[in-house]
Amino acid sequence: MSPLRPLIEHVRPEDYGIGMPGDRVVLAAYDDRWPQLYTAVEQYLLSLLPIVKMYHVGSTSIPNMPAKPILDIVATATNLHEVEDMRPALETLGGEWRGEFGIVGRRYVPFSSDGLSMIHLHLYGADHADPDRMVQFRDWMRTHDDDAAAYAELKQACATRFGFDRLAYTEAKGPFIASIFTKIEGQRG
Known part of the structure; x- marks a missing residue:
C-alpha cells in the first residue's frame, strides 16, 4: 500500500475556490466546484477510514448561498x-485533532494550508443527533427559497459586523438557525 498523502495535497481545495484566513470571516459567492471537491474528499476519506455515513453540510453545500469558503463535512462511525x-x-x-471543541460527542478535525482554513471535518458516533440536524x-x-434568502442576508450582515470575530x-x-429547527419540528407534526 502506498503511503498516505495529506488530504490537502491529494484534493487541492485551492483549485476549487476553498480557503479562508483563520483570523477573519470572509464570505464568497457560491461556487459550482464545491460539490465536486466534496466528492473528491469523500472518496479519499471513505477509502481510508471506517466511516459509516458522510455528508457535505454547511453553506458550501447550499446552492447560491454565500459561504465562508471552507468545506464542512459531517461523518459518523459506528x-x-x-x-x-x-x-x-x-x-x-x-x-489537526481538536477533540470535542465545544460540542459534547463530536471530534473536530480542521485541515489548513498556508494559513488558510480549508476543510472542517466533524466526526460523531452513529447515535449522535447532530449529523442528522446538520443535514436537515x-x-x-435547499428547498425553502425565502428562508435561504433570509439566511444569506443575515450571513452578509454578520460578516460585515463581525468580520474579525x-x-x-x-x-x-x-x-x-433555531427558528429553522422549530419549522422543521413543526413540519414533522
Missing part, C-alpha cells in the same frame, strides 16, 4: 471509540 481510533490516520492526513438544516435551505459571527446566526 461509535465514538471508532472515531477516536481514526485520530492517527487523520493526523497523518494533515488534520442543509436540506431545508468568528465566534460572534457564528453566535449571531444562532437565533435564526
Whole structure:
C-alpha cells in the first residue's frame, strides 16, 4: 500500500475556490466546484477510514448561498471509540485533532494550508443527533427559497459586523438557525 498523502495535497481545495484566513470571516459567492471537491474528499476519506455515513453540510453545500469558503463535512462511525481510533490516520492526513471543541460527542478535525482554513471535518458516533440536524438544516435551505434568502442576508450582515470575530459571527446566526429547527419540528407534526 502506498503511503498516505495529506488530504490537502491529494484534493487541492485551492483549485476549487476553498480557503479562508483563520483570523477573519470572509464570505464568497457560491461556487459550482464545491460539490465536486466534496466528492473528491469523500472518496479519499471513505477509502481510508471506517466511516459509516458522510455528508457535505454547511453553506458550501447550499446552492447560491454565500459561504465562508471552507468545506464542512459531517461523518459518523459506528461509535465514538471508532472515531477516536481514526485520530492517527487523520493526523497523518494533515488534520489537526481538536477533540470535542465545544460540542459534547463530536471530534473536530480542521485541515489548513498556508494559513488558510480549508476543510472542517466533524466526526460523531452513529447515535449522535447532530449529523442528522446538520443535514436537515442543509436540506431545508435547499428547498425553502425565502428562508435561504433570509439566511444569506443575515450571513452578509454578520460578516460585515463581525468580520474579525468568528465566534460572534457564528453566535449571531444562532437565533435564526433555531427558528429553522422549530419549522422543521413543526413540519414533522
